[in-house]
Amino acid sequence: xxxxxxxxxxxxxxxxxxxxxxxxxxxxxxxxxxxxxxxxxxxxxxxxxxxxxxxxxxxxxxxxxxxxxxxxxxxxxxxxxxxxxxxxxxxxxxxxxxxxxxxxxxxxxxxxxxxxxxxxxxxxxxxxxxxxxxxxxxxxxxxxxxxxxxxxxxxxxxxxxxxxxxxxxxxxxxxxxxxxxxxxxxxxxxxxxxxxxxxxxxxxxxxxxxxxxxxxxxxxxxxxxxxxxxxxxxxxxxxxxxxxxxxxxxxxxxxxxxxxxxxxxxxxxxxxxxxxxxxxx
Amino acid sequence: xxxxxxxxxxxxxxxxxxxxxxxxxxxxxxxxxxxxxxxxxxxxxxxxxxxxxxxxxxxxxxxxxxxxxxxxxxxxxxxxxxxxxxxxxxxxxxxxxxxxxxxxxxxxxxxxxxxxxxxxxxxxxxxxxxxxxxxxxxxxxxxxxxxxxxxxxxxxxxxxxxxxxxxxxxxxxxxxxxxxxxxxxxxxxxxxxxxxxxxxxxxxxxxxxxxxxxxxxxxxxxxxxxxxxxxxxxxxxxxxxxxxxxxxxxxxxxxxxxxxxxxxxxxxxxxxxxxxxxxxx
Numbered sequence: 001x002x003x004x005x006x007x008x009x010x011x012x013x014x015x016x017x018x019x020x021x022x023x024x025x026x027x028x029x030x031x032x033x034x035x036x037x038x039x040x041x042x043x044x045x046x047x048x049x050x051x052x053x054x055x056x057x058x059x060x061x062x063x064x065x066x067x068x069x070x071x072x073x074x075x076x077x078x079x080x081x082x083x084x085x086x087x088x089x090x091x092x093x094x095x096x097x098x099x100x101x102x103x104x105x106x107x108x109x110x111x112x113x114x115x116x117x118x119x120x121x122x123x124x125x126x127x128x129x130x131x132x133x134x135x136x137x138x139x140x141x142x143x144x145x146x147x148x149x150x151x152x153x154x155x156x157x158x159x160x161x162x163x164x165x166x167x168x169x170x171x172x173x174x175x176x177x178x179x180x181x182x183x184x185x186x187x188x189x190x191x192x193x194x195x196x197x198x199x200x201x202x203x204x205x206x207x208x209x210x211x212x213x214x215x216x217x218x219x220x221x222x223x224x225x226x227x228x229x230x231x232x233x234x235x236x237x238x239x240x241x242x243x244x245x246x247x248x249x250x251x252x253x254x255x256x257x258x259x260x261x262x263x264x265x266x267x268x269x270x271x272x273x274x275x276x277x278x279x280x281x
Numbered sequence: 282x283x284x285x286x287x288x289x290x291x292x293x294x295x296x297x298x299x300x301x302x303x304x305x306x307x308x309x310x311x312x313x314x315x316x317x318x319x320x321x322x323x324x325x326x327x328x329x330x331x332x333x334x335x336x337x338x339x340x341x342x343x344x345x346x347x348x349x350x351x352x353x354x355x356x357x358x359x360x361x362x363x364x365x366x367x368x369x370x371x372x373x374x375x376x377x378x379x380x381x382x383x384x385x386x387x388x389x390x391x392x393x394x395x396x397x398x399x400x401x402x403x404x405x406x407x408x409x410x411x412x413x414x415x416x417x418x419x420x421x422x423x424x425x426x427x428x429x430x431x432x433x434x435x436x437x438x439x440x441x442x443x444x445x446x447x448x449x450x451x452x453x454x455x456x457x458x459x460x461x462x463x464x465x466x467x468x469x470x471x472x473x474x475x476x477x478x479x480x481x482x483x484x485x486x487x488x489x490x491x492x493x494x495x496x497x498x499x500x501x502x503x504x505x506x507x508x509x510x511x512x513x514x515x516x517x518x519x520x521x522x523x524x525x526x527x528x529x530x531x532x533x534x535x536x537x538x539x540x541x542x543x544x545x546x547x548x549x550x551x552x553x554x555x556x557x558x559x560x561x562x
Contacts, residue, residue, distance in 0.1 A: 017403045017443075041361030042371055077359035079323030079330075088330045089323065120324075121299040121537065158533040161299070253440040257403065 008270050009069050009245040011212075013038035014259045016251070020044075021060060026260055028064050030267050035066055036212075036247035037109065039100055040074035046100050054106045061107070069245040070151065070184075070210050072113040073100040076159060082139075083117030083132040083162055093117065094135045098142055105146040111209055113151050113184050114139060116163035116172060125161055132162055133175050144180045151184035151209040156192055165193040166203050173207070182209035186249065187233055188216025188226070197233050201240040211237060213246040213270070220251045222262045223269035234273045246270065283558045285518045290495075290550055291316035291351050291527040294325055296539040302326070302339065306346050308540045312547060316349050318527040319389065321382060322356030328381050336388045343389070351525050352433075352492055353386035354395040355379065358441060364417035365399030365410045365444060372413065375399070379421055387428040393492060394425060394432050395466055398454065400442035407443050414444050419458050426462040433466035433492045438474040447475035448485055455489075468494035468529070469508055479516035493517070495526035502530050502542035503549040514553050518561075526550075 010032055015023035020043040027035055039046045044057070061068060073096065074080075080093045097114065104112045114136065119128020136152075143150050152172060157164045163172050173181060183204045185197060200208060213233060215226030223230050237246075248266050255262045292314040297305040302325040309317055319339075321328055326339060343350055355378070357363075362375040379396070386394045399417070401410015418434070425432045434454065436445045445451050455463060465486045467479065482490055495513075497506030517526070528546050535542035 017400060017441075019402050019404055022402075022404045042363070042366060042368055045361055045368075045371055045374075048370055048374065079327045079356075079360065081323065084324060086324065086330075089327070092330065118299070120301055120304075122301070122304060156533075158299075158536045253438070256440045 007034065007245050008032050008267055009034040009036040009247045010263055010267070011036040011038050011072070011247055011249050012043050013040065014248070014250045014255060014263060016040065016043070017256050018259065024060060024064050024066065026263060027066060030264060032267065033066060034069050034245050035061075036070045036072060036245065036249065037068045037107075038072050038074065038249075039103065040077070044103070046073050046096055046103060049103060051106065054103055058107050068107060068109045070111040070113060070247060071100060071104040071107070071109045072247075072249070073097065075115050076155070081117040082135040083119050083128040085119070085123075085128070085131070090131060090135065094138065097139050101139070101142055101146055101148060104148050109148070111149050111151055112143065113153055113210070115153055115155050116160055118155070118160035118162055121161055129162055133172070136172070136176055136181070140176055140178045140180050144178070149209055150181045152181055153184035153186055154189055154193070156189055166190070166195055166199050170203055173204075182207045184208075184210045184212070186212040186214065187228060188212075188214045188220055191217035191228050197236045201236065201242075205240070208242060208244070210244055211242065211246055212249040213237075214249055220249055222250050222255065222266045224265065230269060231273055234270070283518055283554075283561045284521045284523070285514060285554055285557060287551055287554060288315060289525050290314065290547065291318050291525040292543060293318045293320055293354075293527050293529050295320040295322070296530045296532070296535045296542060298322070298324065299536050300539070303342060305539075306342055306348060308543070309348055310346050312540065312543055314543075314547075315347065316351045316525055317343070318352040318354055318525070318529070319350055319391075320354050320356065321385065322359070326385070328355065328385055329378060331385070333384070333388055336385045340389045350389055350391045352393040352395055352527065353382065353389060353391050355382040357397055357399075358437070363399040364396075364421070365401050365414035367402060367405070367409070367413070372417070376417060376420065380424060383421065383424055383428055383430060386430055392430050394430050395435060395492065396421065396432050397435050397437050398442055398445040400437075400444055403443055410444055415454060415457055418454065418463065419460070422458060422460045422463045426460065431462050431464050431491060433464050435466045435468050435494070436471045436475065438471045446471070448477050448481055452485060464489050464491040466490075466492040466494065469496055469513065470498065470500055473498065473508065479513060479520070483516070483520040483522070490522065490524070492524050493522070493526045494529040496529050500529060500531040502532065502535060503528075503546035505532070505545075510549060511553050511556070514550075514557055518557060
């Protein structure tokens with residue numbers, strides 16, 4: 001069972017219009033002990049946050065006996081793109097991810113999510129791909145030095161022409177070729193690309209570092225609001241010996257006003273699953 | 282007699298974000314749209330990175346194609362910026378983003394600038410965020426006045442803010458600031474979400490309605506949603522509105538082929554405008 005509360009990891013992006021403390025209290029109220037930390041304003045403004053603020057943040061998390069399984073800096077909404085042909089943008093984007101790594105290290109978070117960025121749709125994919133490989137390669141080296149692992153998440157095709165499904169993800173892993181760089185599986189993004197966790201496990205096995213178990217395929221939905229087979233996904237993950245957390249990256253405008261009931265509903269659906277627990281359960 | 286003309290329809294680059302800005306400009310020329318509204322967001326124009334010299338180059342790109350910039354709309358819902366932010370640092374950063382955006386608008390030669398109210402934490406009293414938003418808007422409006430720019434204020438849907446979500450809250454803000462440089466923009470989506478109509482807006486604000494974001498439901502291309510296009514156009518025409526109607530299409534499904542979404546919208550709009558002219562001839 002996923003019931004211990006160890007493996008379900010609520011994520012603060014659902015509470016982006018609430019204070020971070022409000023979110024942390026909601027996690028405790030739902031008897032969860034792990035969170036996936038979304039690095040976005042106003043909760044964590046990666047570009048601006050100071051060491052003092054990070055130390056304060058660490059206290060706010062640990063005083064509630066919570067642990068963070070993954071830091072997911074906002075890259076989709078923000079003007080961050082490591083594959084940009086604009087030098088200023090790519091430089092700023094690299095600095096952003098480097099800073100995020102420092103934040104993860106100071107908070108003692110073992111894993112950080114990264115994405116490939118994107119090239120223009122009317123220009124050569126190869127050049128943008130090369131720029132992405134170069135910067136991801138440097139991020140990987142820094143992560144290794146800090147003892148942090150990375151999970152590369154495919155974007156949707158509406159966001160990127162680089163890493164947007166399991167095939168392009170496999171190609172990027174091969175190009176970077178480092179054990180530090182693993183895979184993040186977002187069940188909704190995968191489903192939108194016509195894939196399921198099974199495809200990912202078959203291709204990547206234990207290189208899957210993190211799973212965001214969310215309903216879809218049109219959006220990042222709470223369980224029951226989409227059409228994906230949650231029980232089957234959970235079973236597939238556990239069958240393959242996945243021992244990580246299940247991040248609840250729920251975000252949809254309709255959830256923002258009353259996130260409490262959305263979170264409770266999703267946690268309830270996961271707890272009702274008869275899925276054999278992994279090492280942490 | 283019908284007042285509304287095809288030339289009042291303006292294009293916008295928001296759904297062209299997977300392509301360079303020049304691609305969007307060329308597309309407008311091809312679609313025979315003369316008026317454009319500039320969405321200032323990456324990768325087209327991210328103001329924190331840009332120098333004014335680059336802004337001048339964008340102006341040249343617009344004018345050399347015979348296009349006319351009718352409004353500057355900085356990205357403010359996806360990015361960290363929030364003029365009502367509680368955190369002093371985030372608030373300072375947001376104000377500097379908007380002040381710089383006003384300078385850019387002046388440099389680009391437009392006298393219209395769109396702004397949303399920002400938001401306060403949903404778990405704090407609304408009035409606290411309101412006061413921050415009001416003070417920020419007053420400062421921005423003062424600067425806009427110096428630059429000869431009018432700011433048009435747009436309500437958001439409740440799911441995106443707790444401050445200005447409907448006509449009464451918009452009117453309250455305008456009355457509290459009382460500036461000839463702060464006027465009204467109607468966006469079809471928040472208007473419909475609040476259960477309000479063009480008639481409500483024109484009856485309340487009259488000629489202070491300076492701009493309209495005119496899209497089908499969920500910011501889709503016309504024909505892809507469920508808004509009553511003929512009724513909308515008739516209302517707008519009844520009040521002899523002389524400003525622009527911008528196709529602010531943001532639906533992700535249009536990102537891969539943005540021009541098609543504009544072409545489809547224009548076909549619907551032109552047909553209805555022609556019908557209106559026939560009916561009232």
